[in-house]
Amino acid sequence: MFLKEYCMDITRKTTECKESDKNMGRRVMCPEYSINQIDVKSFPKEERGEVFILLWNIEAGGHLAATIKPYPQEFIYQCEYTPGITTQLHTHDYIELAYIVEGKFCQRIMGKDILFKKGELCLIDKNCPHQDFLEEADSVVLFIGLANEIFDEVMVRNIEEEKILNFLQTALMKQKNINQYLHFKPKNQEDGTLERYLLGLVQELETNDTAAAYICKGIIMRILHHISTEYEFNLSNEERKKMKWLIFEEVAKYIGENYRNITVKELATRFHFNEDYFNRLFREKTGGTYLEYLQEVRLKHAHRLLRTTDESVEEIAEQVGYQNKGYFYKIFVDRYGMTPAKVRKKTDAVKQLMN
Known part of the structure; x- marks a missing residue:
């Protein structure tokens, strides 16, 4: 099964979290409610590993189905939205890697609107303010949350591109005065290697057994090595x-x-x-x-x-x-x-x- 079909299948499962669950809604997709406030999204306390995913299945006409993996209680959060809305300006206390599985996706990062197309990625630093746009189009977006602890010496020495090393190094510093993100575009649109890695990651996070944390770390190593050699980006x-x-x-x-x-x-x-x-x-x-x-x-x-x-x-x-x-x-x-x-x-x- 391909990544797109697998992700869409996840959001079609019967277990559902109703829109009335405000706490879950704010965590999965919080529409803009203030231009003067920045929300801080934390790495899930319930997660015992160092990786989690937030999956969005955005349907034309204004319907969103989403879930988080792993999570103690399986759920699908569904809501209706007005096309063109933005989420509340927010930051993370973890590094986020977003992949556009299908369609297109727009984010406003540090005040700049950036359009990401199918197959592209965005690596966003901790504490970097950004918003997500929900447009009237079919899109599937996979957000991967990476805890600081995952980036040890073994992990980063497999990254060959110095600019990505610089990004990760500055991201892991406790005291800093810059925000940053990287926009990755594939050199070869037909190469399915990254999607195979991502599919394996999603499946492991669904399994979420004792071995999953170790396997996920290995997959993240492969993903970062792959995008450091097979994707283009500019600073x-x-x-x-x-x-x-x-x-x-x-x-x-x-x-x-x-x-x-x-x-x-x-x-x-x-x-x-x-x-x-x-x-x-x-x-x-x-x-x-x-x-x-x-x-x-x-x-x-x-x-x-x-x-x-x-x-x-x-x-x-x-x-x-x-x-x-x-x-x-x-x-x-x-x-x-x-x-x-x-x-x-x-x-x-x-x-x-x-x-």
Whole structure:
């Protein structure tokens, strides 16, 4: 059975949630009720895994049938709508990947109206404000909710497109000041690989047994790898620069807090990039390599400690991450044009004059 038929079959099942169930209605499809409020949609508390789907079957003439999988109690939510309405402006506390199974679908993302056609996808970041349009047309839309926990090192290292890695990395950051989305278009309209993956995902979420969570994670890995190689998408230069600068700031902050014992391998594990990426990032932002940046951070801390403490040069060298005293002396003199002892002597002389 193909994905379209399977999804439509799900929404034709007899178990029904009536329109009068307001709580379920707001969760599945909430029409716009205020231009000044942004709803926040949370990952379902009932879901024990890291993936769920929201399925919309939109029928021309103004009828919507929808469901969530998995869910403790099987249901189909049905309602009538006025064609052309929008849902309430909202965000998610999870990453959403939307796939247009059939027809077309329009979203207003950060104030911009974007039309998605059959076979296209939209990856929307957490906390990115958007609205959905319900038009007078037959459409089937599959929304996939992805919890933060699903994106571990094994998951993201299978993604070959650096721009998607940048997107996911910034999406997973706790503190950030940009919103983002990606619009994917297939390079080959006839390739049915993605739909086979999505069909398997829906079927596993319907089964929802103990193994389903692990199988779903594997399928999501395949989906992200596939769209990173077989789909086209664009980022503006401005958006790309914002994303890279945010990544650089996060990495630089982490180095500043862990400079003594940090390794590039640790960075790769924590930030989900390969080791070569950090040299490219630091060369672009600072003109030097990762090791040159780390050395500069360490030497600045050593210089400060020489001026503000009575610790020995050997103790300071070890404290900032250098076990070899001779090497520390050499790079310190190269950086400041004087030995650590001279820096301390000069600082002491200034202190005496001030007193």
